[in-house]
Amino acid sequence: MEPLLDRYPALRAVGNTPLVPVPLFRDRLPQVEVFAKMEQLNPGGSLKDRPVLRMLLSALARGQLQPGKTILDSSSGNAGIAYAMIGRIIGFPVEIVIPDNASRERKARLLAHGARLIFTDSIQGYDEALREVHRRATADPAQYFFCDQYSNEDNWRAHYETTAAEILDQTAGRMTHVVVGVGTGGTLTGLGRRLKEHDPRIRVVSVIPEVFPGIEGLKPLG
Structure with missing residues (x-):
């Protein structure tokens, strides 16, 4: 992807976010260090x-994304912002x-980047956005x-190759747990694979709502 990053140098601003200490449990467990990866500092405002x-850059390199095509996907917000921002740049x-x-x-924010928005009925939940995007495609x-x-x-490969690699570098590989939220599952999968290759003892902890509706992308499959 380096030639494409050279062509669109603004995209080099994505990633390389700081890892900052968080004073959780310091009084009760002074030997435990907790850090937060500041993904909100990406230009689109999230890890997406x-x-x-x-x-998108892989699709460009493979010839799947060609002039005349429109980038299409569903999103509840953050990924959509990333699509709109990066789509405008490329x-x-x-x-x-x-x-x-x-x-x-x-x-x-989506409209400011020039994206066209197709709204679905929120009463039917995010599932309907998934169904509609498949219908359109x-x-x-x-x-x-x-x-x-x-x-x-x-x-998931994006997190395997960048997010996890950065965390290993920033901690000098000295870690015992990683705590991750679940949306598409990409962050959890990429981080988990790379970190466990480094040290199989690292525990990957998934954080989900108490009432978990399931992995969104699997729902249209039944």
Whole structure:
């Protein structure tokens, strides 16, 4: 991807976020160190910049994303912002299918980057956005490059090759646990694979809501 990063140097701002100490448990467990990876410092404001960058540049390199195509995917906000921002930089239109109850701030950010928004009924949940994006991609494959973040292997590979590598470097490989939220599962998969290759004793902890609706991308599969 280096030639593409040379062509679009602004994209080098993605990644290399700091790891900062957090004073949790310091009184009760003074020997335990807790750190937070400051992914909000990515230019799009979230860790979603990493997989979206990898997915789009890989698609460009493979010839899957060609002039005349529109980048298409569903998002509840952060990935959509990354698509819109990076799509604008590399010169491709972006269409995001998003529930209509997404925050006003996220909608404004998406529109500011020039994305076209397709709203779905929030009463039907994010599942309907997933169904609608598949309908659109199937109906007009000539128009769209459907990135499909839920099944795209460049999603987890982005975290395997960048996020995990940075954490290992920033901690000198000295860690026992990593705690990760779950959306598409890309962060958990990429981090888990790379960190356990380094040290199989590292525990990967998934944080999910008490009432967990399931991995979003698997729902349309039944």
